[in-house]
């Protein structure tokens with residue numbers, strides 16, 4: 001029987017599409033998930049999605065952090081799901097637990113008050129530990145020591161489109177230190193005195209702040225009066241805008257820097273992670289906005305992403321086809337064109353003002 005004749009071209013095409021998956025060169029980076037054992041199903045869902053959309057072509061390591069030891073079931077299942085190596089680390093208690101100098105009575109009273117007020121996670125102790133850990137300690141974990149970049153992943157998220165590039169590579173080549181996909185408003189009840197603390201910090205640490213080219217304009221609206229009406233009323237100059245940190249790609253060396261640590265320690269000393277419920281999202285965002293050059297922050301416009309209750313989806317039809325997107329750019333939870341989004345404030349801040357295409 002004659003073998004089926006294939007031109008070398010179509011044979012190559014078929015091999016590319018169906019057989020050989022070329023593994024690309026990697027950056028010095030890891031996918032990073034802080035997670036609890038019982039969240040395993042959600043963790044696997046997020047992993048499967050990110051593996052399919054990105055990591056199966058790269059095989060980046062996965063690093064898992066937990067304040068309790070991971071169990072065998074968790075380790076086996078996540079290792080099976082990963083295309084790259086997996087690493088598991090226990091967070092030291094002194095990086096996680098409420099510090100002793102937090103006033104017990106004051107803390108308990110505020111916890112109850114916020115719970116009664118119906119503030120999201122207002123009555124949760126563990127959520128406060130988590131937010132403080134993510135604000136000031138994740139980058140100090142030994143297991144991350146050798147990496148330059150991390151990509152934060154949470155359980156139960158979804159990546160809607162094939163990644164058209166390696167975001168780590170985009171970060172390194174274009175000298176980006178912080179990357180996000182969604183920007184929204186924070187609940188003011190969780191951070192009543194955060195901006196006071198930030199103002200005090202700015203006053204005392206002028207030499208740390210990037211005065212020339214920061215993103216102060218993203219955080220405040222003073223220059224926008226009469227142009228854009230904030231949908232959220234803020235009692236301070238802070239307009240409550242922040243990068244949604246459940247998706248974030250960052251340069252660990254930025255967080256490990258003395259100036260970021262000084263910023264965190266200053267905020268931490270105010271006790272607001274416990275007496276209020278300061279989130280790591282506004283803390284990271286304000287830190288990045290004040291300390292970095294605005295060109296060092298990147299909005300990944302091409303990535304589709306979902307974390308309850310919002311998502312982002314590329315608006316270009318062509319892009320959605322090319323990246324096999326599974327999302328509706330006009331659906332209800334699509335945040336970018338919704339009044340809850342702070343993306344327009346990011347644009348008016350001048351980010352990407354030059355519209356230069358970055359290197360992929």
Ligand code: GDP
Nearest residue numbers: 034035036039065066067126127130154155246
């Ligand atoms: P939300 O996104 O603000 O609703 O908060 P999540 O419940 O998703 O928590 C944010 C991230 O921290 C997720 O990756 C969680 O798995 C993780 N997380 C939250 N609380 C804890 C905790 O007490 N221990 C551990 N190990 N992870 C936690």
Ligand code: MN
Nearest residue numbers: 154155246307
């Ligand atoms: Mn979450």
